[in-house]
Amino acid sequence: MLRVTLLGGLILFLASCQQKKLTSIDRYALVARNNVVVEEFDSLASLSVGNGNFCFTTDITGLQTFYEDYENGVPLGTQSNWGWHRFPNTDSYQLSESYKYWEVNGRQVPYHDQNVDDSHMKSAVNYFRVNPHRLHLGIVGLLLKKADGELAAFTDIENVKHYLDMWTGRITSEFDLEGEPVRVEVYCHQDKDLISAKIESPLVEKGRLSVLYRFPYPDAKFASAGCDFNAADRHQSVMKKVSDKQVVVDRTLDSTHYEVGIAWEEDAVMVKTAEHQFELRVEDGESLTFSCEFSQGNTNAKLLDFETTKRNNQEAWLNYWENGGMVDFSECTDSRAAELERRVVLSQYLTKIQSSGSMPPQETGLTYNSWYGKLHLEMIWWHIAHFAQWERSQFMEAQLDYYHHIYDKALQLAKEQGYKGVRWPKMVGPEGVNSPSSVGSYLIWQQPHIIWLAEEMYRANPTPEVLEKYQKLVFATADFMADFPIWNEKKQQYDLAPPLIPAQEHWNKATTYNSPFELAYWYWGLTTAQRWKERLNETKDDKWEDVRLKLPQPDQANGVYLGIQGEIDSYTNEDLMCDHPIVLAAYGMMPEWEKVNPEVMRRTMHVVAERWNWPRTWGWDYPMTAMTAVRLMEPEMALEFLLKDVQKNTYLKNGHNYQDERLRLYLPGNGGLLYTVAMMCAGWDGCTVENPGFPKDGTWNVKWEDLKPVM
Numbered sequence: 034m035l036r037v038t039l040l041g042g043l044i045l046f047l048a049s050c051q052q053k054k055l056t057s058i059d060r061y062a063l064v065a066r067n068n069v070v071v072e073e074f075d076s077l078a079s080l081s082v083g084n085g086n087f088c089f090t091t092d093i094t095g096l097q098t099f100y101e102d103y104e105n106g107v108p109l110g111t112q113s114n115w116g117w118h119r120f121p122n123t124d125s126y127q128l129s130e131s132y133k134y135w136e137v138n139g140r141q142v143p144y145h146d147q148n149v150d151d152s153h154m155k156s157a158v159n160y161f162r163v164n165p166h167r168l169h170l171g172i173v174g175l176l177l178k179k180a181d182g183e184l185a186a187f188t189d190i191e192n193v194k195h196y197l198d199m200w201t202g203r204i205t206s207e208f209d210l211e212g213e214p215v216r217v218e219v220y221c222h223q224d225k226d227l228i229s230a231k232i233e234s235p236l237v238e239k240g241r242l243s244v245l246y247r248f249p250y251p252d253a254k255f256a257s258a259g260c261d262f263n264a265a266d267r268h269q270s271v272m273k274k275v276s277d278k279q280v281v282v283d284r285t286l287d288s289t290h291y292e293v294g295i296a297w298e299e300d301a302v303m304v305k306t307a308e309h310q311f312e313l314r315v316e317d318g319e320s321l322t323f324s325c326e327f328s329q330g331n332t333n334a335k336l337l338d339f340e341t342t343k344r345n346n347q348e349a350w351l352n353y354w355e356n357g358g359m360v361d362f363s364e365c366t367d368s369r370a371a372e373l374e375r376r377v378v379l380s381q382y383l384t385k386i387q388s389s390g391s392m393p394p395q396e397t398g399l400t401y402n403s404w405y406g407k408l409h410l411e412m413i414w415w416h417i418a419h420f421a422q423w424e425r426s427q428f429m430e431a432q433l434d435y436y437h438h439i440y441d442k443a444l445q446l447a448k449e450q451g452y453k454g455v456r457w458p459k460m461v462g463p464e465g466v467n468s469p470s471s472v473g474s475y476l477i478w479q480q481p482h483i484i485w486l487a488e489e490m491y492r493a494n495p496t497p498e499v500l501e502k503y504q505k506l507v508f509a510t511a512d513f514m515a516d517f518p519i520w521n522e523k524k525q526q527y528d529l530a531p532p533l534i535p536a537q538e539h540w541n542k543a544t545t546y547n548s549p550f551e552l553a554y555w556y557w558g559l560t561t562a563q564r565w566k567e568r569l570n571e572t573k574d575d576k577w578e579d580v581r582l583k584l585p586q587p588d589q590a591n592g593v594y595l596g597i598q599g600e601i602d603s604y605t606n607e608d609l610m611c612d613h614p615i616v617l618a619a620y621g622m623m624p625e626w627e628k629v630n631p632e633v634m635r636r637t638m639h640v641v642a643e644r645w646n647w648p649r650t651w652g653w654d655y656p657m658t659a660m661t662a663v664r665l666m667e668p669e670m671a672l673e674f675l676l677k678d679v680q681k682n683t684y685l686k687n688g689h690n691y692q693d694e695r696l697r698l699y700l701p702g703n704g705g706l707l708y709t710v711a712m713m714c715a716g717w718d719g720c721t722v723e724n725p726g727f728p729k730d731g732t733w734n735v736k737w738e739d740l741k742p743v744m
Contacts, residue, residue: 058361058736060354064200067378069687071195074187076106077697078686080197080204081400082219083386085428087113087226087327088399089173092187093195095206095217096230096244098174099187100258107689107697108258109172112399113226114392115329116168117406117463118251118289126157131469135532138519142450144532145469158469165462167395167406168286169259170327171248171293173228175217176312177210178241185210197687199382200354202346210236220342221386223349227326229342238319246295246325248284248309256403256695270309275333282311291329296336298322353385358423358740360710367732369676372684377710379688380703381423388416388700389428392435392463398700407460407468411479411536413486415653415701415708421489422711424739429486436483436506439465447513454512457483475534475542477517478551481558483510488561488744491568500568511562514555515580526585529555536615539608540597547598549587553619553626556584586628587619593637594619594629604640611649614641614658621661624718624744635665642670647679652690652702655682656709663712663726671726675709708743715740 071078074093081090090109092099097109131154133146147158177185193208206217215234222229236242248270249260268286275281279296280303295303299322301315315321324336337345362374387398393413397403413432420428436443436457442465443455450456458467459476467474487503518527528546535548559581563573588598594616596603603609603616619626620634638661655677662671676682682702683691690702713726714737727733 058359058738060359061200063359063361063363063374064354064378065198067375068199069197069379071686072193074102074190074193075686076103077689077691078195079103079107079109080195080687081383081386082202082204082221082228083399084221084223084226085386085389086115086391087221088386089219089221089228090400091195091204091206091219092174093190093193093206093208094175094177094215095195095204095219096174097172098177100172100174100247102187104258105694105697107685107687108401110258110400111170111172111327112167112259112401112406113170113327114390114399114463116170116291116327117165118168118286119164119166120160120253121287122160122164124153124156124160126160128157128161128466128469130154130157131161137451137530137532140451142532144450144474145467146471146474147469148471149469161466162460162468162470163253163405165407165464166251166253167259167402168251168289168291169249170291171246171284172260173230173325174245174247175215175232176243176245177215177236180211180241197382199378200350202350202386203343210241213239213241215242220339220346222337222342222345224345225326225337226328227324227337227342229324229337229339230322231339232321233319235319237315237321238317240314242321243315244313244321244323245306246282246293246311246313248282248293250286253405254402255405256397256401258401259406265308268309270311272303272305272311276335279336280311281333291327292331294324294326294328294333294336296324296338298338356739357425358711359738360714360740361736364734364736365732366734369672370733373676373710376684376688376703376706379684380707383688383700383703384416384419384707385428388704389420391431393417393432394700396701397696397698400698403696404460407462409473410457410459410461410482411473411476412701413479414482415704417704418486418489419704419707419711421493422708422715422741422743424493424741426490426493429490433483433486433490433503433506435465440506440509442466444509452513453516454514455506455509456480456513457510472534472538475532476536476538477529477533478536478554480510480514480517481554483507484558484561485744492741492744500565504565504569507562507565511559511574511577514558514562515574515576518555518580518584524585525583527580527583528585535597536618537596537612539612540600545597547585547588548596548615549594549619549629550615550623552584552587553623553629556581556626556628557623584628587616589633592633593640594633604644607646610641610644611646613651613654614645617641617658617661621657621659621664631665634661635667638662638665638667638670642674647677648681650679650681652681652692652699653705656702656705659709659726660712663709664717666722666725668713668726668728671709671713672728675706711740712743715742717743 131145132143134141191209195206204219219230250264250268252261271283273281282293306312322339362370388394393408447456459473460468491499519530521528532542533545534542559577588595590601659671659674689698692699716725
């Protein structure tokens with residue numbers, strides 16, 4: 034009996050310890066104090082709900098009422114991972130028409146290049162760059178009328194409180210129109226591509242407030258919300274009645290088909306008011322509650338109602354915030370701490386709703402199209418690597434399945450170019466076909482990403498099942514990485530050789546050799562692939578080993594590492610000090626390599642900090658350079674990099690990383706921030722310093738829990 038009592042006491046004690054661990058940070062208070070409140074029109078301050086595979090972005094009314102007014106801000110997108118479209122290929126273009134051939138080691142190697150000669154080839158290139166493109170699935174907004182019957186503009190909206198409650202995934206909007214109050218509450222279901230909204234206002238009963246559904250044709254612009262309202266004859270929107278309180282709108286756009294189910298709870302009627310436009314009007318009462326589900330089919334089933342969607346969000350978001358990493362800056366006295374905390378919490382929310390789904394994200398997520406909505410596989414590291422450090426590796430897993438999905442395409446690309454293994458593309462749609470590009474087709478730093486991410490999955494769950502799941506991807510990637518370098522007989526080394534564009538993209542593809550970051554990443558990737566061989570009780574690959582050990586060390590001059598081999602003007606020519614200062618990542622992102630000298634890298638870091646053209650950088654450059662400072666034990670410099678006062682390191686009210694007029698949001702910045710903050714707190718493998726990324730001057734009392742060291 035005593036033994037049982039002691040055992041029970043021990044269990045209670047351990048449980049209390051675990052509870053103490055979970056509650057050492059007041060997670061609710063931390064998230065709540067960083068919720069977003071917008072109290073005036075700001076086209077860059079739209080707010081989104083989503084689930085990683087689907088996202089719905091709202092204006093100050095809580096829906097998408099003033100769509101046009103946000104087009105040049107953070108647009109009001111309704112996008113999914115499955116919603117794609119192609120314009121008809123009426124001229125029978127072939128992707129091979131984009132080939133440009135390069136002589137490599139005695140053979141002709143084709144690359145999909147956008148700089149081609151004749152007009153037909155240029156048209157083919159443009160077709161494959163534009164297609165496929167991501168769809169805007171439909172605009173759901175309020176139809177607001179003033180007392181005189183005129184449509185209200187955003188300037189007529191008063192006393193606005195547009196609010197994002199991240200703890201429950203809820204957006205609310207409260208405002209007045211000519212003295213009449215309106216309240217809107219919106220959720221996105223966490224398992225379905227469905228939004229539910231509840232609208233309350235005297236304007237409903239007065240016939241001055243209804244809900245308007247508009248469906249556009251896609252446009253072909255490089256960066257846009259993806260809507261063309263001047264092509265009504267090129268698509269179809271057919272409404273079908275399911276029940277007295279539910280309809281389905283069948284959408285057909287060339288070869289693309291999807292459905293939109295709309296259900297409501299009050300006595301209301303849905304009417305077609307124009308081509309591709311439908312209005313939901315309440316016949317009696319001061320409220321209007323509806324659900325709207327976007328899908329590839331099967332919306333005849335009864336839709337989930339508002340209360341069900343609300344409970345789903347409350348449960349799912351509670352689970353999200355109570356599990357995984359958390360960092361609390363509330364006891365820091367440095368004036369920068371509160372802003373850093375805001376960025377960290379909002380980035381956790383944004384990467385969950387925009388970047389945690391079944392497909393690698395585009396750089397603007399599920400909000401609006403950039404590069405025609407396509408995925409950039411060199412950016413997947415910046416989008417999702419942080420999930421592992423924040424103990425949320427489950428959000429990486431579905432995206433890694435995409436590599437299995439496009440494996441045959443990557444195998445074919447490598448074979449066409451005469452290489453072994455798989456060559457992962459750069460700018461792609463869901464099928465994994467590489468888009469013609471004078472830059473993207475020549476990048477190589479996306480190749481080791483899958484090895485890195487698979488290794489993170491194994492570190493999170495070191496089981497034979499994980500090894501089995503990813504071994505084909507890891508080994509085929511290593512085959513390409515060992516076959517790509519060119520043997521240099523004179524120097525007895527394997528060169529990363531032209532045609533090649535490194536992550537710092539301005540270098541000439543025809544003359545670039547042995548860029549430092551790519552060398553370090555190549556070494557790490559082949560080393561890790563060999564480790565997977567050992568774990569699986571397989572013999573090490575001799576070619577991998579030969580290449581791994583005979584990669585050259587990064588070139589240096591005057592005590593600093595050069596941007597690429599032989600480029601002695603790397604830090605004296607202003608035109609060369611722009612884009613990503615990725616040379617630092619060879620000792621920041623990457624674990625230590627004996628061929629990278631920490632003191633040479635330290636000098637390089639200080640030269641970069643002093644001389645770089647920072648306005649011509651990108652949002653992930655600031656966390657990337659901060660990683661190097663952290664690993665070199667210079668925490669104040671890490672903070673200076675991470676919070677550098679430059680336009681492309683701007684974080685908007687809604688948490689998005691603003692770049693410029695073209696890219697008003699940039700999710701690689703958010704993901705990179707989270708990865709770096711985890712490193713600043715938990716360090717890296719073998720690091721014994723507590724909070725190595727923060728100064729030990731008493732102003733940075735940073736509390737954190739459930740973070741893992743980086744590699």
